[in-house]
Amino acid sequence: MESLPSEGHAEVRIVAATPEVARRVAEVLRRCFASTEQRSYPAGRAEGTRLHLTVDTSHTAEPARSWLSTSTPTEQAQTHADEV
Known part of the structure; x- marks a missing residue:
């Protein structure tokens, strides 16, 4: 079992x-966190890439701070087929 961050x-x-x-998606995340x-x-397929990174949500830039303060969790948490 994988430990939580x-x-x-x-x-x-x-x-x-x-x-x-x-890398482009990771760069956007780095601008906010x-x-x-x-x-x-x-990625485990014929081609493709999988990137992992850890973000610190307690040190956010303004766009993320605004989004985090106004977002609410959804009641329907959906997982992908390859998620545990």
Whole structure:
């Protein structure tokens, strides 16, 4: 069983068809949150990339701060087929 990230942190996994697309998404997240260095893995398909990074939600830039304060959790938490 995988351990949870520490308080105020979130583990983010990005799966994309190309490394460039995954890096662009990671860059947007880094502009909103302090984060660790990304880790890159093959996506497990013929091609594709999977990036992992940890973001610190307690140190946010203005766009993320505004979104976090106004967002509410949905009652229907959906998982993907490959999620545990």
